[in-house]
Structures are given as C-alpha cells and as structure tokens.
Amino acid sequence: MKQVVFGLLGTRLDRGSAKTDRWQSWRPTVALCQHEDLLIDRFELLYEPKIADLSNTVAEDIRSISPETDVRLHEVHFRDPWDLEEVYSKLHEFMGNYSFRPEQEKYLANITTGTHVQQICMFLLAESRHLPGQLLQASPPKRKQPGEGTYKVIDLDLSRYDQLAARFALEQQESLSFLKSGIETKNTAFNQLIERIEKVAIHSQAPMLITGPTGAGKSQLARRVYELKQQRRQLDGKFVEVNCATLRGDQATSALFGHVKGAFTGATGAREGLLRAAEGGMLFLDEIGELGLDEQAMLLRAIEEKRFLPVGGDSETGSDFQLIAGTNRDLQSDVQEGRFREDLLSRINLWTFRLPGLAERREDISPNLDYELTQFSATTGSVVRLNKEARTRFLRFAESEQATWQANFRDLNAAITRMATLAAGGRISVELVDEEIERLSQQWKSNDNSNSSSLRELQGVVDAQELDRFDQVALSEVIRVCKASSTLSQAGRKLFAISRLSKAKPNDADRLRKYLARFSLSWDQLQ
Structure with a gap:
C-alpha cells in the first residue's frame, strides 16, 4: 500500500x-x-x-x-x-x-x-x-x-492497547457499580439497562425520562446519575429534587419558577424557584405527569431556551440545568386525553428508560437484602445480620410468586427495617422472618382481594375464577378504562395508545369490541 x-x-x-x-x-x-x-x-x-x-x-x-x-x-x-x-x-x-x-x-x-x-x-x-x-x-x-x-x-x-482497554473497562464497571449503589445485581435485562443509562449519562446533556412503578428506585437512580456526572466534572451545581404531585396551582408555578416580591398575597419577599436553584446542576422532576398544563408550557420553554418568567416578574431570568423526569404514568395516554402536552413529551423522551419492579427481578432480591441491612447499620450504628436459616426462609418467600412486592423496594426496605429493629442481639431470627412474611402476605392479600372483587363487580357476567391471572389483570384494566370513557373509540385510543401509532388506519373501537367479545362482553354491558 x-x-x-x-x-x-x-x-x-x-x-x-x-x-x-x-x-x-x-x-x-x-x-x-x-x-x-x-x-x-x-x-x-x-x-x-x-x-x-x-x-x-x-x-x-x-x-x-x-x-x-x-x-x-x-x-x-x-x-x-x-x-x-x-x-x-x-x-x-x-x-x-x-x-x-x-x-x-x-x-x-x-x-x-x-x-x-x-x-x-x-x-x-x-x-x-x-x-x-x-x-x-x-x-x-x-x-x-x-x-x-x-x-x-x-x-x-x-482497542489495540491492552492496558488502556483494561483501564477503560474498569472505569466503566466502576461507573455501573456506582449507579447500582454497589449492589451486585444479577438480572440481565436490568444490568443492560444500567449500562445504557451509564453511557447516556456520560455522553449526553439531553433530558432523560425514567418511568416505572412507584418504589422502583427512580429517585435514587436520578441522584446517582447526578453524582456520576459530578465526579466527571460535567456538573458543578446542585441536585434539586421535587415531587410534582405535591405542587398545585399558583404554588406550583411559584415553587418551580420563583416569584417577585408582592406577586400575590403573602409574597412578602422574592423567591428564587427550583429551576434557578438547579443552575449548573440537575433538576429531578418526579411524577412530572402531575404538573398542570400551564406549568408544562413554562417548563418546555425553560428546557428549550433556558429562560423563564418568575411569577409577577417583568423580566426573564435564566437557568442552565440538566433535567431528569420521573413518572409512573402512561404519558402517551395522557397526551391522547389532553392531560399532558405532546410537545413537552417529545422534548423529554429522547432518552427514556423504564425501571422494572422488584417482582420482575427476583434474582436481585438477595443482594438488595444485603444492601438494606448495610444501610440500616449505617443509619442506626447497629450491625444486624440474619442467620443462615432465617435468610433462607425469607428468600424462599421473597423470590416466590407469593411475594407480589406491590410497593417494590419500599416494601423490601420496610420489611428489613421492621425485622432489624426488633432483632435481639443484632440477629434476625426465624420467628421474626415468619412474622414479617405473615404481615406482608396479609397486606398484599388485602389488596388482591379488593382487586378481585372489583373485577367481579365490573365485569358482571364473567367468573374471575375461570380466568388465568394474566387475563384477570388485563381484563380488569380494560373494564376500568371502559367505565371511565364516554365512547368505545375513546376507550380504544387509551388502551391502544402505543400500538395504534404503527397502524396507518387504527380502528381502536373494532379492536376493543373484538377483545371484549372474547369474554362474552359488550360495550353496552360495561356502561
């Protein structure tokens, strides 16, 4: 050559x-x-x-x-x-x-x-x-x-330099471990998800959307992403977290965007606002789907132009921050129903990651059990352990289908906290484990019973005991949406919000009608 x-x-x-x-x-x-x-x-x-x-x-x-x-x-x-x-x-x-x-x-x-x-x-x-x-x-x-x-x-x-390649691989493993709080998780899909989040966190300043059920760890992951970027000197501002479900009306606008003195009754002084407080850092908006439409519009402009107007103000202020949004809602469905702005969703879902619930990663319960015990010891100063028999019994239950983990890691954290608090001499006994298993079983059984009775009431003519558990859950949700909708087409748009996007001529009403017919149900019956 x-x-x-x-x-x-x-x-x-x-x-x-x-x-x-x-x-x-x-x-x-x-x-x-x-x-x-x-x-x-x-x-x-x-x-x-x-x-x-x-x-x-x-x-x-x-x-x-x-x-x-x-x-x-x-x-x-x-x-x-x-x-x-x-x-x-x-x-x-x-x-x-x-x-x-x-x-x-x-x-x-x-x-x-x-x-x-x-x-x-x-x-x-x-x-x-x-x-x-x-x-x-x-x-x-x-x-x-x-x-x-x-x-x-x-x-x-x-890739031709072995020592450099090994160093980069080690740094990546350290970053992945950091995002997982040092927990040696075994679930393959979850580990792949964290690996993708690590790459995006390091190489992108764009907003991230973290979805998943309540208690899946969205808030903790957002803080870990911030700390990882801070370690790499990509952010020098603060981590500002707010649960949007706690914000309502004028309070929401003021809390997010700030206000000037005298903007409204009780505004005796100026308020900086959370967006301004996040300057140079990260803003985590948990439950972003709970924001009102007015706040959504102002947030969109703040994301795109880094500028916004405080309540009662005549001049704009600015803030350059990275946004992570969290939600357990179906925002696409909320867009269809007019509860969430489509342009805001398009802006924040460039990188969307769904955190699975604990029941979807049962193989990770054991390392998370150790993590929760370590956290309890760090908080209280008391070292607490499970003996071998107690650990085996708890994991046998926790990893089985009997454990539904409806509140995900919040349920696990609460269970460990209760057992560790009651442990005599820093040892969680088999008796404490059995007591906790009974408590969790009753808690989840109560919820299951209410769901089953709700299903029987709504369907009217279908015996829930003759349905697979999968069909029970799916049909229960279909009936709930139908009851809350005024037309068959509206219910279909909500239920098929994602799959309908891939169809040139989606016939939501016909799809829903055929689904109900499988269970000998009709729209008129449900109404």
Whole structure:
C-alpha cells in the first residue's frame, strides 16, 4: 500500500536556523523523508500564503533527497492559526473534500509542526476518522546534532492497547457499580439497562425520562446519575429534587419558577424557584405527569431556551440545568386525553428508560437484602445480620410468586427495617422472618382481594375464577378504562395508545369490541 502523509508547514522549524546552512538544521517535514525505514509515497503539505516561498523550498528539498515522494502543496489561509474554531473548520473542510482510498493507501497525520491548536485539530480529525489514519510525531536528534532524528507512529485505535482497554473497562464497571449503589445485581435485562443509562449519562446533556412503578428506585437512580456526572466534572451545581404531585396551582408555578416580591398575597419577599436553584446542576422532576398544563408550557420553554418568567416578574431570568423526569404514568395516554402536552413529551423522551419492579427481578432480591441491612447499620450504628436459616426462609418467600412486592423496594426496605429493629442481639431470627412474611402476605392479600372483587363487580357476567391471572389483570384494566370513557373509540385510543401509532388506519373501537367479545362482553354491558 502507498503511504501518504498530511502535514502543516512549520513557519519556524521547517525554515531552519538563519545562522547555518539549512541542511545543518533539523527541519521536521524534510527530516521525515530522510528515514530509510519510512517510505513516503506522497506528502500532502498544507501551507499559509505568507510562507509560499518556504513551501516551494521545502518541496524541492524533499524531492532532492526522496525523488520517489510526490509533494503536493495546498494553500490554506488561517486568519488566526490559534483560533480553534477557525482552524478546525478549515482543516475539516479540507479533509472532507479529499478523496481518501483507505483500501489502497495508508495515511499518517504529522502533528510535529504547526501551532499547538493546529496539532490538536489534526489529532481530533484523526481520532474522529475524518482523516482515516494514524498520527506521526517526529523528534530532533539529541543535543542538536545533525541528522534526521527519530519518529513515532501512534495508533489511535485504543482497542489495540491492552492496558488502556483494561483501564477503560474498569472505569466503566466502576461507573455501573456506582449507579447500582454497589449492589451486585444479577438480572440481565436490568444490568443492560444500567449500562445504557451509564453511557447516556456520560455522553449526553439531553433530558432523560425514567418511568416505572412507584418504589422502583427512580429517585435514587436520578441522584446517582447526578453524582456520576459530578465526579466527571460535567456538573458543578446542585441536585434539586421535587415531587410534582405535591405542587398545585399558583404554588406550583411559584415553587418551580420563583416569584417577585408582592406577586400575590403573602409574597412578602422574592423567591428564587427550583429551576434557578438547579443552575449548573440537575433538576429531578418526579411524577412530572402531575404538573398542570400551564406549568408544562413554562417548563418546555425553560428546557428549550433556558429562560423563564418568575411569577409577577417583568423580566426573564435564566437557568442552565440538566433535567431528569420521573413518572409512573402512561404519558402517551395522557397526551391522547389532553392531560399532558405532546410537545413537552417529545422534548423529554429522547432518552427514556423504564425501571422494572422488584417482582420482575427476583434474582436481585438477595443482594438488595444485603444492601438494606448495610444501610440500616449505617443509619442506626447497629450491625444486624440474619442467620443462615432465617435468610433462607425469607428468600424462599421473597423470590416466590407469593411475594407480589406491590410497593417494590419500599416494601423490601420496610420489611428489613421492621425485622432489624426488633432483632435481639443484632440477629434476625426465624420467628421474626415468619412474622414479617405473615404481615406482608396479609397486606398484599388485602389488596388482591379488593382487586378481585372489583373485577367481579365490573365485569358482571364473567367468573374471575375461570380466568388465568394474566387475563384477570388485563381484563380488569380494560373494564376500568371502559367505565371511565364516554365512547368505545375513546376507550380504544387509551388502551391502544402505543400500538395504534404503527397502524396507518387504527380502528381502536373494532379492536376493543373484538377483545371484549372474547369474554362474552359488550360495550353496552360495561356502561
């Protein structure tokens, strides 16, 4: 393969010393062509108009010592060779117009000459593969002795550097472990989810939407993402968390966007607002689906333009923050029903991650059990353990279908807290485990019974005991939506909010009618 070098002509080094003959000076561009073990078939030499004479001299010198090297001169004008934006733009344009043939030619980017900014830009273009080659670095001979000096070819393919690859892999594992609070989770889907979140957290400043059932850990994950970005110096502001379900009316607007003194009755002083408090940091809006439409509109503008108007204010203020939103609602369905703005959803769901409930990751209950015990000990200063028999009995129940974990990690945390608090001598006994199992079973059974009775009442003509559990849950939700809807089509739009998007002509009413017919039910019966 032919070898092609790209380089910038150096205004000082390539000129040589004015006190001696130029052949007595080490000139990097010329010296590269003097190495017997570095055959350069073509040298693409970029120069500025003001050193056109020097470029011709260097080209002739290269031809005299290396007749096989085809020197091609390219005039490139930099108004300021230290301006990163200008230099990168000019070099990027040059590389974009160049006809690379990597299957026939090998390319080297000489980073020995040019300003430091120009050298950095050559590196960036090679690293991004706009210049599909390796870096070439020349060094002068020792103690300013005559000669061609030495050179080094640097391959930017980091996968070829075992120690670097191992270090990056270790850093990624540390980041993943950090996001999981050090818990050695075993669920494959969950681990893959955390790996994706880690990549997005490090490389993106865009909003993130975390969905999932209540108690799945959305708030804790959001804080971990913030702390990870803070460790990498990507954020220097605070972590501001607010549960939107606690905000109502004017209070919501004031809490989020602040107010000026006298904006309303009781506003005896100005209020900064949570968005302003999150300047340079992260704002976590939990249960974002509970925000009113007016607040949603103001939030959308604050996300897109980093500007908003405090309540009662005449002038705008700004805040640059990263947003993480959390919800256990179906926001797409809320959009269909007019409860959530479609443009806001489009803005916050570039990166959407659904956290599974605890019942979906039963293999992770054991490491989370250890984590909860460690947290209890750290909070109370008391070391509490389960003996082997007690641990086996609790996990046998916790990992079985009997344990529904309706409140997810909140249920697990409460269970561990109760047992640890009552543990005599720091040991959770089998008796305490049995007591807790009974408590949880009764708690969940009560909820299940209310759901079953609700199902029987709503369906009227279908015996729930003749249905699979899957059909019980699905049909119960269908009946609930039908009862809350005024037409068959409206109910269908709510129930098929996602799948209908992929159909050119979605017939929601017909789909719902056929589903009900499977259970000998009709729309009129449910109404």
